[in-house]
């Protein structure tokens with residue numbers, strides 16, 4: 001049984017108002033939704049039942065304390081993360097702690113995924129599950145692990161809906177599409193992207209997803225002459241070509257943190273013939289922007305240079321300061337933080353009891 005519904009303006013407004021006294025400047029309006037400035041990610045951890053249980057508990061606790069963004073991917077922990085999140089959503093809704101229209105579920109597809117555990121012989125597994133079934137042609141796979149093949153994406157959207165127990169996914173990302181550029185030409189990449197976006201527009205029309213986007217690691221951060229560089233303008237042109245002016249490409253995700261500030265600080269993109277940072281293009285097109293690795297996969301929680309205590313005041317821990325940096329960045333909608341521990345949710349959401357830095361305070365950090 002799939003849970004009906006999706007995040008709506010009415011539902012996310014209701015959710016925001018429940019914590020408005022405690023978390024006054026925590027939610028941002030984007031894409032006609034109220035989105036919490038901190039979201040829960042589910043990438044790290046072993047694919048075990050013990051870690052699943054921790055993620056489910058952390059996600060339930062997060063939704064009860066003011067986080068309405070949940071991010072996962074079909075391949076994370078071999079589908080364990082999607083399923084752990086699915087159990088959290090089911091518990092939240094059946095107990096009345098939250099409603100489906102209050103929370104945003106985001107997932108990703110593109111990597112070849114295993115069901116529950118890595119098989120002893122991965123190539124025999126993919127041969128049987130993907131090639132023989134006709135979901136993917138061998139030449140559509142790059143780096144032995146990634147594809148944008150339309151039939152595969154159609155299949156993976158349904159797999160994710162099943163894992164999450166949700167009839168509609170709020171955001172479906174193409175996962176690290178730059179992986180394709182390691183092996184195919186730019187023209188072939190655009191051809192594959194067109195096919196993938198065709199599937200995503202159709203999935204939106206069928207009510208299976210609400211928005212789609214691109215979640216990248218290097219693609220948006222590297223210099224434009226790198227062979228992994230992805231132009232956001234170019235993706236948006238493809239979305240318009242396939243889906244018309246009312247296309248549903250509405251969100252992007254990329255690493256952004258104190259040690260990886262390229263989205264703001266490096267002109268990796270072009271806009272109207274001029275080099276600009278990614279956040280500039282995202283703002284021009286009204287996209288929601290989600291930062292991944294907001295804590296640099298926990299490294300920033302283990303010690304920031306002393307100056308950050310003064311620049312990011314009123315907070316107790318370096319994890320909170322690192323999150324405050326990200327959520328204060330103009331143009332970042334939501335700082336995703338991987339949290340399988342309820343204690344970390346508690347510590348991190350406390351950041352949102354403070355307003356984000358004002359622009360002048362934020363700029364001061366870059367003037368030192």
Ligand SMILES: NC(=O)c1ccc[n+]([C@@H]2O[C@H](COP(=O)([O-])OP(=O)(O)OC[C@H]3O[C@@H](n4cnc5c(N)ncnc54)[C@H](OP(=O)(O)O)[C@@H]3O)[C@@H](O)[C@H]2O)c1
Pocket residue numbers: 040041042043044071072108175176215216217253291292293294295296297298301319320336337338339340341342344345347348
């Ligand atoms: N290419 C992509 O699309 C991509 C790539 C990477 C990540 N992502 C998404 O972005 C999310 C965030 O990135 P990430 O998980 O890689 O890295 P992250 O958020 O920078 O760090 C997560 C790690 O930090 C720990 N942590 C959380 N709060 C803490 C605190 N207060 N003190 C100390 N440690 C703390 C977590 O531990 P516990 O688990 O024990 O709580 C986890 O080990 C991911 O979960 C995923 O959803 C997307």
